[in-house]
Amino acid sequence: MSWFAHPRRWPRRTALISGASPLLGLGTNHLLGLRALAADAPDPGPPRRHRAVIYIFLSGGLGQHDSFDPKPDAPEDIRGEFAPIDTRTPGISVCEHLPRLAERSHLWALCRSLTHPYNEHSIGHHVMLTGRTDLPPGFDSNKPTPHDHPSFASVVTGVVPPRNNLPPAAVLPEKLVHVTGRTIPGQFAGQMGWKFDPWFIEASRFKDTKYIHGAFPEYGFQRTDGPTVPPDYLYEAPRLELPREVLEGRFANRLSLLQSLDQQRRQLDTAGNLAEFDRTRQAALSLLTNGGVHQALDVHSAPVEVQERYGRNSFGWSLLMARQLVEAGVSLVQVNLGNDESWDTHEKAFHNLKNYLYPPTDKALSALLDDLDERGFLSDTLVVMAGEFGRTPKVFTYPGAPSKLPGRDHWGAVQSVFFAGGGTRGGNVVGASDRQGAYPAADPQKPENLAATIYESLGLPRTIAWRDKLDRPHQVYQGEAIGI
Numbered sequence: 001m002s003w004f005a006h007p008r009r010w011p012r013r014t015a016l017i018s019g020a021s022p023l024l025g026l027g028t029n030h031l032l033g034l035r036a037l038a039a040d041a042p043d044p045g046p047p048r049r050h051r052a053v054i055y056i057f058l059s060g061g062l063g064q065h066d067s068f069d070p071k072p073d074a075p076e077d078i079r080g081e082f083a084p085i086d087t088r089t090p091g092i093s094v095c096e097h098l099p100r101l102a103e104r105s106h107l108w109a110l111c112r113s114l115t116h117p118y119n120e121h122s123i124g125h126h127v128m129l130t131g132r133t134d135l136p137p138g139f140d141s142n143k144p145t146p147h148d149h150p151s152f153a154s155v156v157t158g159v160v161p162p163r164n165n166l167p168p169a170a171v172l173p174e175k176l177v178h179v180t181g182r183t184i185p186g187q188f189a190g191q192m193g194w195k196f197d198p199w200f201i202e203a204s205r206f207k208d209t210k211y212i213h214g215a216f217p218e219y220g221f222q223r224t225d226g227p228t229v230p231p232d233y234l235y236e237a238p239r240l241e242l243p244r245e246v247l248e249g250r251f252a253n254r255l256s257l258l259q260s261l262d263q264q265r266r267q268l269d270t271a272g273n274l275a276e277f278d279r280t281r282q283a284a285l286s287l288l289t290n291g292g293v294h295q296a297l298d299v300h301s302a303p304v305e306v307q308e309r310y311g312r313n314s315f316g317w318s319l320l321m322a323r324q325l326v327e328a329g330v331s332l333v334q335v336n337l338g339n340d341e342s343w344d345t346h347e348k349a350f351h352n353l354k355n356y357l358y359p360p361t362d363k364a365l366s367a368l369l370d371d372l373d374e375r376g377f378l379s380d381t382l383v384v385m386a387g388e389f390g391r392t393p394k395v396f397t398y399p400g401a402p403s404k405l406p407g408r409d410h411w412g413a414v415q416s417v418f419f420a421g422g423g424t425r426g427g428n429v430v431g432a433s434d435r436q437g438a439y440p441a442a443d444p445q446k447p448e449n450l451a452a453t454i455y456e457s458l459g460l461p462r463t464i465a466w467r468d469k470l471d472r473p474h475q476v477y478q479g480e481a482i483g484i
Contacts, residue, residue: 050163051459052326052377053422055152055334056319056365056385059176059184060343061124061415063391063408065437066353067095068416069112077395078436080408081350089427097358100366105427107369107378108420109484113431113440116389116447119410121341124388125176126186129334131451132478136191142182148190150466152454153198155476156332157189158466160458163329164292170325171334173203173235173318179340191474192466198334201297203237203321204314235314237297237321296328297321310367315360319368326381331458337361343387346398349407369420382422382457386450390415393438413439417450419484422457430484448479456481 063080065071070084070093084093087105094102101108116133118124122141127133130149138147150158153169160168176184189196299307299317302324310316315337322333338357345352365385372378391408398407414433420426431443455464455476465473 050329050331050380051422051457052330052381053152053332053454053457054319054322054326054368054381054383055332055454056383056418057129057176057334057336058343058385058387059125059336059338060121060341060345061387061389061391061410062343063345063349063353064112064414064416064433065391065393065408066349067098068110068418069433069437070095071435071437074393074436078393080395082354087427092427092429095358097354098362100362104366104369107373107426108383108418109424109426109428109430111417111419111430111445111450111482111484112414112433113443114386114415114417114445114447114450115440116412118412119389121178121344121388121410122185124410124412125184127447128386128388128450129186130190131447131454133447140185144183144185144188144190146190146194148185148188150189150192150196151187151198151334152451153187153332153334154189154192154196155455155466156458157198158192158196159460159464159476160331163331166293166296166325166329167199168330169332169334170199170201170330171336172201172321173314174336174339175200175202176336176339191468193469201237201321203297203318204233204235204339235317237299292328296324296330299324306371309363309370311360311363313360316364316367319364320371323368323371323377327375327377332454337364344410345391346407346409347401347403348405349391349395351405372421378421380422382424382454383418383420384450384454385418387415390437393436411438417445419453419482424484428484430482445482446479449482450479452477452479453481453484 065074065078065080066082070082071079072084072093073079083096085096085099085102086093087102089105092105092110094105116124116127118127120141123135123139126135126139126148129151131152132149136145136147136149138145153171156169157167162168171187176187178184188194188198295301299320302320306320307316310320318335318337322335325333343357365383368383369378372381372383389410389412392411395406395408397404398409414437431445432441433439434441460476462477464476466476467473
């Protein structure tokens with residue numbers, strides 16, 4: 001039998017509870033992606049140690065000079081305004097505004113030579129979220145398409161068995177959406193089919209889409225306006241519970257919903273897709289009734305001192321939720337630290353990095369490493385941090401920008417990627433950029449190698465493949481793991 005849950009006969013109340021899932025904000029595309037076990041499966045007991053990945057994605061592109069690859073001997077218009085500081089590891093320096101991470105260099109490693117040929121945001125997102133340098137036929141920068149390569153999270157959803165009634169992969173705290181309202185491609189299953197879209201945990205929510213998401217609500221961040229907090233902002237994980245009126249027995253008001261579900265069931269049965277319907281209902285019930293899911297999503301119930309250590313903002317809460325999900329059994333968690341290209345520092349780069357982006361990142365990421373280490377999970381959990389590309393070697397003033405403070409443009413030719421845990425050799429550096437931080441000077445690495453590093457850390461065999469609707473195999477590995 002496959003690792004999909006086997007359909008079972010359910011009592012009427014169970015069916016009603018599962019049928020209520022649309023009322024809870026759970027999209028069926030998410031539920032079909034879950035490979036949860038049936039609700040009446042035996043209690044698996046406490047979570048067992050497993051191999052996991054937390055992929056921190058910095059939408060907009062982190063500048064290598066201003067973070068993990070400083071060039072103090074370069075001319076001023078290349079080295080930028082920040083000074084380097086020594087880390088705990090002799091010979092490795094980082095930006096002065098990452099002091100907590102500098103103290104923990106024994107836990108992390110760097111690749112300073114990852115390269116791809118693209119300088120456009122949507123293409124860069126697709127490349128760095130899928131681990132594929134080639135663009136699929138019909139690629140559209142303005143929207144996801146069924147032809148896109150599958151994201152890391154979708155591949156893991158398709159090939160990794162679930163644990164503890166949880167999906168194999170999750171993305172939080174929100175989808176990546178451009179300020180214009182278009183959804184960024186590369187986040188979804190694409191060629192694998194929509195049922196393998198990852199579980200999107202929409203925890204960071206507000207109505208006004210003109211804001212670029214930053215470290216709310218301690219302060220908001222909009223890359224041109226600075227600190228801005230929408231009045232209706234809320235950071236809260238989905239509430240996976242039944243409405244009180246349902247629990248009190250007011251089922252009559254749900255009659256039309258049940259009739260609709262029955263009609264869908266008959267249609268699916270006619271089309272030969274009854275198993276898909278049953279898996280959807282099982283997944284919904286599993287999330288509703290599994291206390292471990294609720295606990296993993298509930299960051300606000302963590303001890304106050306833990307929340308303070310991570311930071312009481314979307315960066316801190318998101319990494320805390322990622323740690324809780326990994327410990328509960330999720331194999332890959334993608335964390336979008338900043339939405340809508342928050343790290344796109346064309347202007348006010350040094351002002352925004354120093355004041356709004358680095359403080360919550362340095363604090364939250366350091367707390368995550370400490371937490372994983374102290375709780376015994378770091379050796380089995382790979383933490384990766386990257387953006388869609390790096391930034392230009394030269395600092396410049398962006399033409400027509402509201403601010404005259406300088407920044408850096410898009411630069412796919414080289415970026416620094418951060419690694420920790422999962423067998424990483426702390427204090428290690430792979431590859432190097434040239435004297436100006438413009439191109440790889442040693443050991444260039446491709447996005448395919450980053451993908452292989454993630455899949456290898458999860459323990460996936462080199463021969464593993466996913467199959468499309470025509471039962472054609474597609475190899476998961478397209479490169480060699482980076483020797484970190």
